[in-house]
Amino acid sequence: AQSVTQLDSQVPVFEEAPVELRCNxxxxxxxxLFWYVQYPNxxxxxxxxxxxxxxxxxxxxxxxAEFNKSQTSFHLxxxxxxxSDTAEYFCAVSENTPLVFxxxxxxxxxx
Amino acid sequence: NAGVTQTPKFRILKIGxxxxxxxxxxxxxxxxxxxxxxxxxxxxxxxxxxxxxITDKGEVPNGYNVSRSTTEDFPLRLELAAPSQTSVYFCASxxxxxxxxETQYFGxxxxxxxx
Numbered sequence: 001a002q003s004v005t006q007l008d009s010q011v012p013v014f015e016e017a018p019v020e021l022r023c024n025x026x027x028x029x030x031x032x033l034f035w036y037v038q039y040p041n042x043x044x045x046x047x048x049x050x051x052x053x054x055x056x057x058x059x060x061x062x063x064x065a066e067f068n069k070s071q072t073s074f075h076l077x078x079x080x081x082x083x084s085d086t087a088e089y090f091c092a093v094s095e096n097t098p099l100v101f102x103x104x105x106x107x108x109x110x111x
Numbered sequence: 112n113a114g115v116t117q118t119p120k121f122r123i124l125k126i127g128x129x130x131x132x133x134x135x136x137x138x139x140x141x142x143x144x145x146x147x148x149x150x151x152x153x154x155x156x157x158x159x160x161x162x163x164x165i166t167d168k169g170e171v172p173n174g175y176n177v178s179r180s181t182t183e184d185f186p187l188r189l190e191l192a193a194p195s196q197t198s199v200y201f202c203a204s205x206x207x208x209x210x211x212x213e214t215q216y217f218g219x220x221x222x223x224x225x226x
Contacts, residue, residue, distance in 0.1 A: 032210070044201070051208070098159055
């Protein structure tokens with residue numbers, strides 16, 4: 001069965017600093033990987049997704065993620081965060097089945 | 112397109128009451144989902160549907176029921192509300208991408224408090 005581990009439940013970071021949110025998954029076959037963002041009191045929005053091909057995936061709002069098959073990881077990065085990036089971020093995996101979500105990482109950007 | 116809409120936005124129920132959470136999508140998606148979100152626990156799948164007339168249980172179906180009579184609508188029914196059902200409920204729908212992957216689109220959520 002698939003599972004997703006987001007290693008950090010909370011990540012505080014200063015404005016304009018870089019950030020990495022970590023995600024590891026368990027799967028024995030090819031998977032599709034996703035990052036979603038949830039702003040306060042809103043539903044989830046798709047940030048980016050990995051299907052195949054290039055291991056570096058670019059998403060909205062300057063975020064990118066790198067798929068590493070050998071380490072079964074899909075970490076999310078941004079070189080310089082803004083106050084508006086404060087939100088909860090969810091990693092998710094799918095093997096032609098309903099998405100399985102991680103427990104989320106709360107990113108707090110400090111001015 | 113309105114996307115995925117959910118009503119109501121907020122609701123307070125007494126223990127033992129029943130209610131239906133409404134979900135509608137206008138994107139002609141076949142797949143629809145109901146999740147609950149509890150603090151620090153991520154999203155847990157309650158029920159899902161792969162098309163009109165077809166539903167299946169997710170990870171936490173107990174205490175809930177669903178129906179899917181049309182492509183657009185996927186209501187979630189709570190028959191006997193319990194405090195453990197206090198949560199934020201999200202409906203989502205999805206389409207199949209060119210690679211065979213699903214991309215889910217979420218509604219704004221319904222916040223439910225059971226007292």
